[in-house]
Amino acid sequence: MKIPVGIPVFVAAAGTNPNFAKMVSRWLISAGVWLLFASVVGLLEAFRLVDPEILADYAWLTFGRMRPVHTMTMLFGWASMALVGLAFYVVAKSTLAPMHEPMKKAELFLANLAMVLCNVGVAVGAVAMAMGDVNAGREYREWPWYAMAPVFVAVGICGLLFYRMVARRAVEGIYISCWFVMAACFWMAIVVVMGYQTFWTAGIPDRIVDGFYIHNAVGMWFTPLCVGMTYYALPKLLNKPIYSYALGVLGFFTHLVFYTVIGTHHYIFTPLPMILQTTAVICSVAMIVPVWASTGNFLMTMKGEGLAISHSYSLPFLFVGVVGYGLASVQGSAEALRFVQEVLHFTHYTVGHAHFAMYVFVTFLIWGCIYGLVPRMTGREPPILLVSIHFWLALAGIAVYVIGLSVGGHVQGESWLEGEPMMESVRVSAPYMVWRAVGGLLMVVSHIFFFVCLWRMRPGAFTMAYAGAGK
Amino acid sequence: MGLNIHTNHRMLFFIPAISYLVLVYLCAVWPAMVEMEAMEAVPKPFEDELPAIGRKLYGSYNCVTCHTQQIRGDERKATDVDGVRTTPVLTADARFGRELATRAEEYAWQDPVFMGTQRTGPDLSSTGRRLPAVQWHYWHLYNPQAVSPGSLMPPHRFLFTTTPPPPDEEFDYEEVLVIEGLGVKSDRLWATPDAKALVEYLLSLKREHLEQGRLAK
Numbered sequence: 001m002k003i004p005v006g007i008p009v010f011v012a013a014a015g016t017n018p019n020f021a022k023m024v025s026r027w028l029i030s031a032g033v034w035l036l037f038a039s040v041v042g043l044l045e046a047f048r049l050v051d052p053e054i055l056a057d058y059a060w061l062t063f064g065r066m067r068p069v070h071t072m073t074m075l076f077g078w079a080s081m082a083l084v085g086l087a088f089y090v091v092a093k094s095t096l097a098p099m100h101e102p103m104k105k106a107e108l109f110l111a112n113l114a115m116v117l118c119n120v121g122v123a124v125g126a127v128a129m130a131m132g133d134v135n136a137g138r139e140y141r142e143w144p145w146y147a148m149a150p151v152f153v154a155v156g157i158c159g160l161l162f163y164r165m166v167a168r169r170a171v172e173g174i175y176i177s178c179w180f181v182m183a184a185c186f187w188m189a190i191v192v193v194m195g196y197q198t199f200w201t202a203g204i205p206d207r208i209v210d211g212f213y214i215h216n217a218v219g220m221w222f223t224p225l226c227v228g229m230t231y232y233a234l235p236k237l238l239n240k241p242i243y244s245y246a247l248g249v250l251g252f253f254t255h256l257v258f259y260t261v262i263g264t265h266h267y268i269f270t271p272l273p274m275i276l277q278t279t280a281v282i283c284s285v286a287m288i289v290p291v292w293a294s295t296g297n298f299l300m301t302m303k304g305e306g307l308a309i310s311h312s313y314s315l316p317f318l319f320v321g322v323v324g325y326g327l328a329s330v331q332g333s334a335e336a337l338r339f340v341q342e343v344l345h346f347t348h349y350t351v352g353h354a355h356f357a358m359y360v361f362v363t364f365l366i367w368g369c370i371y372g373l374v375p376r377m378t379g380r381e382p383p384i385l386l387v388s389i390h391f392w393l394a395l396a397g398i399a400v401y402v403i404g405l406s407v408g409g410h411v412q413g414e415s416w417l418e419g420e421p422m423m424e425s426v427r428v429s430a431p432y433m434v435w436r437a438v439g440g441l442l443m444v445v446s447h448i449f450f451f452v453c454l455w456r457m458r459p460g461a462f463t464m465a466y467a468g469a470g471k
Numbered sequence: 472m473g474l475n476i477h478t479n480h481r482m483l484f485f486i487p488a489i490s491y492l493v494l495v496y497l498c499a500v501w502p503a504m505v506e507m508e509a510m511e512a513v514p515k516p517f518e519d520e521l522p523a524i525g526r527k528l529y530g531s532y533n534c535v536t537c538h539t540q541q542i543r544g545d546e547r548k549a550t551d552v553d554g555v556r557t558t559p560v561l562t563a564d565a566r567f568g569r570e571l572a573t574r575a576e577e578y579a580w581q582d583p584v585f586m587g588t589q590r591t592g593p594d595l596s597s598t599g600r601r602l603p604a605v606q607w608h609y610w611h612l613y614n615p616q617a618v619s620p621g622s623l624m625p626p627h628r629f630l631f632t633t634t635p636p637p638p639d640e641e642f643d644y645e646e647v648l649v650i651e652g653l654g655v656k657s658d659r660l661w662a663t664p665d666a667k668a669l670v671e672y673l674l675s676l677k678r679e680h681l682e683q684g685r686l687a688k
Contacts, residue, residue, distance in 0.1 A: 049591075052615070052625045063625040064533030129533075136530030137583040166480045173477050182480075183487040190495060202582035203510040204575045205503040210584075212499035220491075256487055261498040266588055269543035269561060271575035273502055342561055346539060346590035416563035422593045427621050 013379030016099045020092070021377050021459040023103075023111050027085025028370060030119050032454045034077025037126075039444045042070040046440040049433040060130040068134060068142035069126045074358065075140060075217070076151055077122040081115070082366045083225040084158055087181045089377055090232040090369075091162050094177050095169035107161055114154035114161075121151035138210055140217050141195040152192045159185030176248040180228030183256070187220035207272055211263035211280070218357070219259040226325075226365045227251070227294050230318060233369045234301055237315055238308060243300035251293035258283045258290060265336035268345070284336030287329055295326035313387040317368030320395060324360030331356065343417060348429060348436075349409025352402045359398045359443070367394075367450065374457045382453035390449035397442030404435025506575070513579035525672025528665055530583065532627070539587035540596040540676070544572020567594040567601075568678075577678065592624055599677040608670040609647045609662050617652045630666035633657035643667070 048054050048063055055061050088111060092102035103111065125147030133144045141148065162185060166178045195213040200206055235242045242248065264272055264280035299322060302309065309315040331353055334340055344350065367390075375381045408429040415425035476482045529535070544558030551557075558572040573596065578584045602608065610617060613631050615624035633655065636644040645667050647660040662670070 048625060049623055052623055056626045057628055059532075059629040062532055062627070062629075064536045065531075067536045068533060132531040134531055134533050135583070136533050137535045137585045137587070139588060142533070163480070163484060166483075169480075174480055174483055179483060179487075182484055183491075186484070186488045187491055190491060194495065194499060200503040200507060202580050203578045203584065204506040205510060206582065206584050207578070207586060208503045208506060209499055212495070252487075256490055257494070260491060260494040263498070267586070269545060269572075270541055270586065271573060271578075273506065274546055276498065276502055279498070342563065345543075346563075346588070348591075350589065413563070419562065419566065422566070423619065423621055426591075426623055430621070430623075433623075 009375045009381060010379050012376035016377050016379075017101055017103075018459060019108055020088075020099075020102050023108055023115070024085050024089050024377060025374075025458050026112065026115050027081050027088070027118075028374065028454060029458065030115060031078050031080075031082035031085065032451045034073050034081065034122060035447055036451055038070050038073035038078060039440075039447050041066050041073070043437070043440045043444050045070060046433070046437040050430075050437050059132070065129050065132065065134060068129055071140060072125055072129070072143055073122055075222075076118070076125070079222055079358065079362050079366065080151075081118055081122075082370065083222070083229065084114075084118075084154075086229050086366070086369050086373065087158075087162065087225060089373055090177050090229055091165050091181055093236075094175040094232055095165055096171050097165060097169070103161070103165065107164065110157050111161055114157040117150040117154040117157075121147050121149070121154070124150075138195070139214050141192075141213060145196050148192060148196060152189065155185055155188050155192070159189065175232070176242075176245065176252065177228040177232040179249075179252055180224040180231070183252075184221055184224040184228070187216070187224070191216045191220055204272060207267055207270070208264070208276065211266045211272070211276075213263070214266055215263035216260060219255075219262075222358070222362050223259070224252075224255065226321075226362050227255075229369045230294075230298060230322065230365055233314075233372050234298055234318055234322075237312065237318070237372045238301065238305050240301070240305075243297050243303075247293045247297040251290045251297070254286075254293065255290035258286045262287065262336065268336070268338055268341045281336050281338065285333050287333050291326060291329035295322055295329075298322040299326075312372075313382070313384050313391075314368050314370075314372035316391055317364050317371060319368075321361055321363075321365030321368055324356065324364055328353065328357040328361050343413040344409055347409035347412045348405045348432065349413065352405030352409060355398065355405070356402045359394075360402075364394070370454065370457075374454075378457055378459045380457045380460060382456050386449045386453050390446045390453060393442050393446035393449065397439045397444075397446060399439070400435055400442065401439030404432045404439060408432025408435070509575065510579045513576045515580050519671075519675070521668050521671040522675040523672075525668035525670070525675075528669045529585065529672055532669075534595075535585045535587045537589060537591035537624075538585075538593065538595045539590050540573075540594065541586045542568025542571065542573045542594065542596060564594065567596060571678065592622075595673065595676055597676060597678045599674040600679070603674065605645075605670060605674065606648050608673055609645075609666065610650060610653060612666060612669070613647065613655070613660070614653050617650075617654065627666070630663055630669065632661050632663055633659065635659070636661055 044055065045063060045066055052063070092099065125143035128144050128147055129142060135142045135144055159182070162178070162181050166174060166182060191213060194209060195217070197209070200209050231242060231248060262280045262284045264276040265284050268277050268281070302319060302322070309319055335344060335350070335353060371382065371387060408431075411432070412425045412429040415428050473479060474482055476486055542564045543561045545561060546558055549556055549558040557570070560568050560570060560572050578586070607618060611619065612627045614626050614628070615622040631647065643664040644661045647662055649655050649658065649660050
């Protein structure tokens with residue numbers, strides 16, 4: 001039986017250190033709360049693009065301020081916290097750490113401290129931006145520095161803990177998941193330093209750093225963590241080895257080389273140095289190599305496992321996430337091309353792409369890993385009916401959202417090319433703003449089901465009672 | 472253990488870390504330093520007090536989320552005639568920028584730069600020239616749909632007040648001409664100092680210095 005339900009889950013969970021399980025759950029439940037909060041904010045913004053009068057009388061709730069509250073909380077509250085929580089479990093398991101004591105007492109304390117720091121940063125950032133302290137014009141780092149500081153310290157702490165766990169591994173080889181996790185923490189620390197440095201904050205230098213920051217924050221943090229988690233979860237849940245380990249290594253190094261330098265594709269046709277623009281376009285296309293090294297690897301691992309996937313409640317999420325990774329990245333490569341930018345840059349299409357990547361790829365993979373791995377840690381499974389409702393609502397929601405914005409973005413871009421008045425482009429894309437709101441609504445409802453499931457998987461009496469069993 | 476990254480965690484940490492630092496230097500730090508020198512050669516523009524406050528408010532209300540300030544040009548088709556470099560403007564941007572694509576020196580010393588990545592509303596890089604009427608901007612900020620039907624811009628009514636300003640601060644406020652369809656529940660309306668500053672900033676966006684520079688050449 002390859003389907004992780006019932007007895008195998010209890011067996012896998014038996015003997016897990018309850019304090020460790022609680023620590024991981026704290027990261028995940030914090031992430032779940034931020035997901036609910038940020039998606040409600042996002043939904044508010046979506047409805048406002050249909051009717052701008054909604055809650056328009058409060059300066060702190062204004063569209064411009066709530067938009068970064070949505071994006072920053074999603075990025076750092078939801079995706080980052082969920083991935084780091086999962087990473088603790090995956091690193092412990094893939095280094096064959098003894099599960100009754102995967103981390104030392106002091107390390108557990110630090111991991112919990114990092115969790116608190118992350119939550120403080122996300123909360124302070126949201127409040128500060130609502131109050132008007134927006135690091136404006138700098139996407140995905142709109143938080144003032146004092147909100148990013150605790151998150152930066154947390155990333156540092158986690159990086160140190162992952163390194164220590166890998167250093168005392170019980171096997172000789174270091175599994176590819178650990179490669180991605182260890183590297184991501186270091187890369188992210190550098191990205192944050194670059195994002196908040198004070199040397200190049202004006203003129204074109206500021207934009208060079210901005211292009212770098214936007215894409216590296218996404219590509220050198222979320223992508224490697226997600227891919228790393230999948231490299232562990234997928235073979236584990238299918239109970240078979242990964243298709244090709246070498247492809248994973250190829251993916252790791254090509255990702256490092258190509259992804260780092262593509263940031264300037266956000267500034268094509270601007271006065272930024274031409275060589276940076278051209279390098280960004282070329283390497284954006286070259287991203288096909290690392291993306292399909294991983295996606296192809298995952299798909300080949302899943303080949304012939306249709307029955308297992310259709311009978312599992314976690315694998316469908318992983319399947320959608322893996323396909324989403326491949327497609328969203330190809331879409332991103334295409335968007336970097338100059339003739340595509342002429343039509344689609346600045347339009348709603350870009351927003352659709354961002355959601356495709358952060359939702360279908362990152363969020364679905366996180367969900368797949370949570371549903372697949374958390375029961376193996378706490379011994380508690382989510383109600384399968386609720387997981388199904390979550391899956392279909394989220395999938396339908398994001399489909400409506402992305403299709404709507406992709407078409408709407410095209411219509412908007414074509415209107416500009418036709419030279420029609422600006423207001424005409426707003427009018428012709430207005431119907432697609434309704435698609436966006438409807439899709440958003442479905443996604444928000446699905447998140448409520450997800451949170452109920454996540455709550456049901458929290459460590460409980462079982463974790464405590466069986467804690468000593470594996471000693 | 473040796474130097475094999477598959478089995479040596481130190482190597483596994485340092486190789487990606489150092490490679491990354493080298494790449495960051497090449498693709499971000501070095502270009503930023505080169506461009507910094509170019510920027511420092513441009514004289515620091517004089518900034519009036521009110522537009523400078525308005526600029527901060529533009530950031531605080533995060534207007535850059537929906538409004539760009541860049542006219543894209545195709546550098547590949549640029550021409551040099553008598554030492555004047557002209558970059559053709561993209562078709563989609565022509566309405567906002569006429570024949571002049573934005574140049575690096577326009578952004579010099581701007582901190583932060585409001586280039587933007589999204590154009591849900593119109594480009595604002597030459598608002599002061601396209602829409603020079605102060606009162607229009609007040610109406611538009613108070614109720615965008617009143618002057619621009621179908622607009623998706625959120626109203627900024629919180630920047631206005633219907634209670635008369637205290638006599639000693641009267642100078643900081645400006646009375647708004649109440650027109651039909653504005654939806655004001657009172658006979659009179661005042662723009663707060665914030666609204667005044669924000670509009671001053673929008674009116675200051677003209678790209679005039681560039682045109683002048685061009686003509687001088």
